Amino acid sequence: MHLHKYEKIWLTFGLGSLALFLVIIGFAAFWKGTHPMSHIETIDPQNVEAHESFKPENLGLREVAQGKYTVNIVASAFNYDIGTDADGKPVKKIRVPKGSTVLFQITTKDVVHGFQVAGTNVNMMVEPGHVSRLETVMKNAGEFTVVCNEYCGIGHHQMFATVEVYE
Amino acid sequence: MLKNTLFSKKEARLYMAFMHVTFASLLIGGLMGLLQTLSRSGQFKLPFGINYYTILTVHGVILGLVLTTFFIVGFQFALMGKTVGISDKQRQWGWIAFWTMLIGTIIAAATILVGQANVLYTFYAPLRAHAAFYIGLALVIVGSWIAVFVNFRQLYVWKKANPGQKSPLLAFMVTINMAMWFIASLGVATSVLIQFIPWSLGYAATINVLLSRTLFWYFGHPLVYFWLLPAYMAWYAIIPKIIGGKLFSDSLARMSFILLLMFSIPVGFHHQLTEPGIDPTWKFIQVVLTFMVVIPTLMTAFSIFATFETTGRRKGHKGLFGWFKHLPWKDVRFLAPFIGMVAFIPGGAGGIVNASHQMNTLIHNTIWVTGHFHLTVATTVILTFFGIAYWLVPHLTGRRLTPKLNKLGIIQTIIWTVGMTIMSTSMHIQGLLGGPRRSDFSNYAGGEQVSTWISYQVAQAVGGTILFIGIILMIYIFIQLAFFAPRGVQEFPIAEEEVDADPTPKILENWYLWIGITIALILFAYTIPVIDIIKHSPPGSLPFDWPIGR
Numbered sequence: 183m184h185l186h187k188y189e190k191i192w193l194t195f196g197l198g199s200l201a202l203f204l205v206i207i208g209f210a211a212f213w214k215g216t217h218p219m220s221h222i223e224t225i226d227p228q229n230v231e232a233h234e235s236f237k238p239e240n241l242g243l244r245e246v247a248q249g250k251y252t253v254n255i256v257a258s259a260f261n262y263d264i265g266t267d268a269d270g271k272p273v274k275k276i277r278v279p280k281g282s283t284v285l286f287q288i289t290t291k292d293v294v295h296g297f298q299v300a301g302t303n304v305n306m307m308v309e310p311g312h313v314s315r316l317e318t319v320m321k322n323a324g325e326f327t328v329v330c331n332e333y334c335g336i337g338h339h340q341m342f343a344t345v346e347v348y349e
Numbered sequence: 350m351l352k353n354t355l356f357s358k359k360e361a362r363l364y365m366a367f368m369h370v371t372f373a374s375l376l377i378g379g380l381m382g383l384l385q386t387l388s389r390s391g392q393f394k395l396p397f398g399i400n401y402y403t404i405l406t407v408h409g410v411i412l413g414l415v416l417t418t419f420f421i422v423g424f425q426f427a428l429m430g431k432t433v434g435i436s437d438k439q440r441q442w443g444w445i446a447f448w449t450m451l452i453g454t455i456i457a458a459a460t461i462l463v464g465q466a467n468v469l470y471t472f473y474a475p476l477r478a479h480a481a482f483y484i485g486l487a488l489v490i491v492g493s494w495i496a497v498f499v500n501f502r503q504l505y506v507w508k509k510a511n512p513g514q515k516s517p518l519l520a521f522m523v524t525i526n527m528a529m530w531f532i533a534s535l536g537v538a539t540s541v542l543i544q545f546i547p548w549s550l551g552y553a554a555t556i557n558v559l560l561s562r563t564l565f566w567y568f569g570h571p572l573v574y575f576w577l578l579p580a581y582m583a584w585y586a587i588i589p590k591i592i593g594g595k596l597f598s599d600s601l602a603r604m605s606f607i608l609l610l611m612f613s614i615p616v617g618f619h620h621q622l623t624e625p626g627i628d629p630t631w632k633f634i635q636v637v638l639t640f641m642v643v644i645p646t647l648m649t650a651f652s653i654f655a656t657f658e659t660t661g662r663r664k665g666h667k668g669l670f671g672w673f674k675h676l677p678w679k680d681v682r683f684l685a686p687f688i689g690m691v692a693f694i695p696g697g698a699g700g701i702v703n704a705s706h707q708m709n710t711l712i713h714n715t716i717w718v719t720g721h722f723h724l725t726v727a728t729t730v731i732l733t734f735f736g737i738a739y740w741l742v743p744h745l746t747g748r749r750l751t752p753k754l755n756k757l758g759i760i761q762t763i764i765w766t767v768g769m770t771i772m773s774t775s776m777h778i779q780g781l782l783g784g785p786r787r788s789d790f791s792n793y794a795g796g797e798q799v800s801t802w803i804s805y806q807v808a809q810a811v812g813g814t815i816l817f818i819g820i821i822l823m824i825y826i827f828i829q830l831a832f833f834a835p836r837g838v839q840e841f842p843i844a845e846e847e848v849d850a851d852p853t854p855k856i857l858e859n860w861y862l863w864i865g866i867t868i869a870l871i872l873f874a875y876t877i878p879v880i881d882i883i884k885h886s887p888p889g890s891l892p893f894d895w896p897i898g899r
């Protein structure tokens with residue numbers, strides 16, 4: 183097949199950029215380990231309490247080491263269950279100090295949900311039967327809205343929480 | 350060689366039937382789009398207790414699945430009729446395809462409208478719509494398969510009658526697109542027939558959610574190529590004629606279609622990058638395969654601009670960009686697709702972000718994605734389809750695109766461009782700020798972030814309103830072209846090869862080879878992950894009716 187000279191230049195340039203680009207994402211993925219969230223761990227969606235992390239008393243924020251936190255959440259239409267506070271009221275806001283490492287662990291009892299801490303790289307699908315996990319360092323202070331970003335029914339836009347990162 | 354006379358009445362009627370459904374869908378779907386943007390602005394409440402997600406489901410199904418499929422099948426039938434001909438028997442099967450698709454559409458639409466299918470056009474399990482919804486969708490697909498086999502048969506019959514000759518370029522392209530569509534829709538059809546219908550009827554207690562999503566996206570990505578390839582057909586083989594030039598290269602055009610076939614299907618995981626349950630290495634492999642479409646895309650961009658330049662220079666326009674100035678800007682048959690091509694530059698760039706292994710995390714499921722596909726599908730593809738309709742409809746109805754209608758068309762194109770620029774830009778920005786897609790108006794926690802989102806939602810309403818005006822104008826033009834424009838002959842523009850063009854290598858028409866490679870790539874990209882998904886599957890999911898208000 184005949185290729186025009188300029189077309190060869192154009193394709194060489196394009197393929198070169200493509201190769202460079204793939205090397206960059208490959209480097210980030212396999213050397214730096216920044217894969218998107220993947221966690222091949224299954225769970226019974228009708229009995230999420232059987233899993234240690236999702237027992238009612240283990241939900242919510244806990245400090246596991248100095249500056250290291252875990253947050254366990256059970257999503258269901260149209261709510262994130264982040265445990266209860268001292269007065270037995272449902273928690274709607276998580277507060278962590280700036281610079282802390284936070285591991286989010288979440289699963290769902292019913293349909294598919296999303297979990298995004300808006301404005302950060304914390305963005306996961308939450309699917310029945312699977313545990314979604316993502317660890318991140320909270321580098322910026324501020325109030326971040328957590329939104330359900332996968333359609334989960336007609337109350338989808340009412341499903342949210344807040345993460346506050348304080349100085 | 351090509352009969353540039355009109356089609357017979359019987360033949361034209363079949364092709365027009367598809368166009369009528371297309372433009373009726375545009376009106377209904379566009380109205381829903383307008384209501385969505387208004388509702389999301391927070392300034393307006395939907396009347397009569399209509400649910401936001403009902404209209405969003407109508408919008409996605411009618412525009413994303415119905416309008417596109419009807420236009421494409423109709424347009425491709427016309428291309429086949431023009432290039433390889435259609436027999437009476439094939440035409441009758443064409444009608445069967447049409448009615449099957451239409452009945453399916455009506456069943457699905459009725460189910461949505463009575464509120465029994467607020468599941469959006471992706472119908473993710475375990476939300477359960479009424480079984481009629483899935484049955485309706487299945488009929489639309491089955492109808493399109495009938496069209497697939499009619500097209501295959503048309504080419505086959507032509508080949509038999511013209512031994513040793515290379516197939517007409519457009520017929521070749523239609524066949525590639527239909528081969529891709531058929532292979533891809535096997536995924537969603539499997540899911541609907543084996544998983545959804547028995548489960549929604551209660552014959553199966555549970556459903557494997559991850560498997561259904563994987564089968565959906567095995568189809569969902571090639572679906573967007575199914576929309577794009579007819580636009581490419583117009584860019585490669587029709588636009589050159591409209592600007593008074595020749596085909597740039599027959600072999601290159603075929604080669605790029607073959608590459609698009611091979612690299613459109615084994616890539617569905619790039620829609621599932623943030624899902625648990627899929628191994629990251631396989632995600633990465635599909636990301637790499639996704640990027641291979643850069644090659645045919647660059648080839649297409651080169652050919653198109655090369656045609657523009659060669660044509661301009663041949664007409665005697667000098668200087669580095671003299672040829673550019675003298676393109677037929679005042680011809681809507683050129684202008685609308687051209688703006689579509691331009692929109693594909695930011696659209697494609699955004700697509701690279703979406704498909705990137707890590708960058709995806711920032712924008713996944715935000716309204717950025719909606720902004721992206723309103724640039725690619727609702728601008729690039731739709732403006733090209735409009736550009737086609739301006740000559741195809743009068744050609745079919747034996748009328749002419751008058752200078753006045755041409756001018757209205759130019760105004761329509763500009764309105765669409767302005768509206769879409771406003772709407773999609775604000776969607777992109779809001780998405781970068783974290784605003785979710787597929788969401789009715791909400792204050793969420795009422796934080797600072799949310800107030801920044803809402804101002805962009807207001808901008809989307811402005812863009813959406815302008816767009817809706819564009820839709821009304823388009824419908825008006827369509828009705829004129831279909832029923833009222835003066836009688837005459839409107840050209841069916843098909844570009845010819847240069848007289849001294851290199852012969853096209855025979856291997857490009859080796860269907861066994863290309864489809865074989867395609868299947869091999871699919872097996873490579875999907876076999877192990879799918880076995881994994883089935884082997885490591887969690888207990889299945891029961892159906893959920895109440896979250897969608899059933």
Ligand code: HEM
Binds near residue numbers: 469470731786
């Ligand atoms: C008047 C013109 C249009 C307007 C105002 C409009 C508006 C919108 C809006 C606001 C959304 C997002 C809603 C949300 O995420 O909550 C949306 C989604 C969508 N639009 Fe459009 N749109 C228009 C034209 C089109 C066209 C021409 C197509 C396709 C050919 C299209 C296909 C879609 C699809 C497939 C969705 C996704 C639905 C979903 O996420 O379930 N739109 N549109």
Ligand SMILES: [Cu+2]
Binds near residue numbers: 259296330341
């Ligand atoms: Cu949700």
Ligand SMILES: [Cu+2]
Binds near residue numbers: 295332333334338339
């Ligand atoms: Cu949701």
